[in-house]
Amino acid sequence: MSLLEVTDLAVHLFTNRGVVRAVDGVSFSLDAGRSLGIVGESGCGKTMTALSLMRLIPEPPARIVSGSIRFDGEDVVTMSSPRLRALRGNQIGMIYQDPMTSLNPVFTVGEQIAEAVRLHRHDTRNAAWARAVEVLRLVGIPDPDRVASAYPHQLSGGMRQRVVIGMALACDPKLLVADEPTTALDVTIQAQILELLRRLQGELGTGIILITHDLGVIADLVDDVVVMYAGKLVEHAPVRRLFAAPRHPYTQGLLRSVPSLETREHRLLTIDGTVPPAHAMPNGCRFNPRCALVRDICHEQEPPLVDAGGGTQVACWALT
């Protein structure tokens, strides 16, 4: 049985300008100890997908309208709040995009980590604090005893993100969801944080879902990749396969637009056009206005996700 099984997930935003289908029929699964990358441009629904896994989406305006998220066999979508709280921070840890804003400014980082430990393990105050210090050491913070008593504003961005990662790992979760964990950081710090995630995955065997818009980030960190476009899953493939033989025209475009030192392109290639506005999605395949391979059926029907060999699944009429 897989650790996480997302089936046909749909998250809609109910706004004044109409319903936005932020996540529309997305399915994927993850086995224990494995890792999955979710890639796409901003606004493609990847963060909504990540937040849905623990039902952390802002309600209202967002709501999970259909589908199921089975974690260890239990459906998160229909789970009672006490069960959900027992899951959050305990079985599933979350790393957020911006470490500058995701820590509470009025509590020390040690308190913030120990809080999760006390909640889920019912440890004493001292034991929870000791665990917080231990976790800080685990995520590579020098002098963790001192840092535990520091407030977030006394730490740098990279240190804060290590704290957030430590907080997510404090209760030994089976799954770690990282929502763009390096986007808000300097490039040198980005590499350190990615290295840390890689090391932790190896040491702890935690399942990881890594959400990013940066293909370079996932290349050597995840086993499988899901590519999302405008709320839809367009391609699902093992990571090597995705880089070696991308199938969907959108994935190909994404890979072409990654700058490379090996080819002698003078201009960086881009994908023509922009993501359509959320409340005015085209009929049929949502990528059709930007697609070079577009044909009549693309304007009429949404392409189903089909097997394309080599473990790749792709949703494109041109390939079926």
Add this chain to the structure above:
Amino acid sequence: MIGYILRRLLEVIPTVLLVLTLVFFALRIMPGDPAIAALGEFATPDAIARFREKLGLNQPLYMQYFGFIAQSLTADFGTSMNNGAPIGDLLGQALPYTISLALAATSIGIVIGLPLGAMTAVHRDGKLDAFGRLFALIGFSLPDFYFGILLLLVFSLHLDWFPMLGGGKGFFDQLHHLVLPAITLGLVMAAFTMRLTRSSLLEVLKRDYVRTARGKGVAERWVIFKHALRNALIPVTTGMGIYLLTTLSGTITVELVFSRPGLGTLLIGGVSARDYTLVQAGLVVFAFFVVVVNLLTDLLCAAIDPRITLR
């Protein structure tokens, strides 16, 4: 934190000196001679000269100024120009009534305003929120003198639950006399606190760290009362400090309405009798209040928000 407290205490010194200077010169540039005001237009030049000498008004201005500063700092305000009573005694009698009123009103404001503000923010646009909005509207739009008279009419005159006038003798009687004036001032304070808490908490609830707390599995009640409210309290504390200062002048009206023998009543009496020394002392005491309230507000903010002391 201790360093911060010391620093803030040191900063009080120039503030107090500045305030005393302003009070001194404000009274000196007021038109009219205090001696003539006190003795009447037909006083003999001899009497006026004696009066001026007694009050030190014949000395050069800078001597008067330093004398005044020294007296103020030692809380020696001299005697009333009108009846010769020591001003220190007058203030000592009046102050407890004003301080108890301000404290009671603030307590009512916090006890009603904070929870109501928090609950209306959490149940935004619900029935409770509508009630809260109505409450704030009433609290803000009723002038305190009018509301005070209304309370007097209903609860003193018709129902006879509370006394009409005065400050009361003995602890329980004084408490009994305090209820209506405290409600009069406290209602506005509660309305203000409620609005401030509501908007501040709504803002904080959108922050990422609130989501982080939920993501850790913290129960919603604790997300709000531990993680969000403490952050929301920072602007609320500052706002209430400022508001408390305006309430101090509010005590003057309320004391008049309820005939409480407090500082406001004493000052109004001093002004209408042109009792310069009394008014001067009253202003110093009010200014002292302002400094103390500001200091307490700052220290409270620093206790809530660790970022303040480390700046």
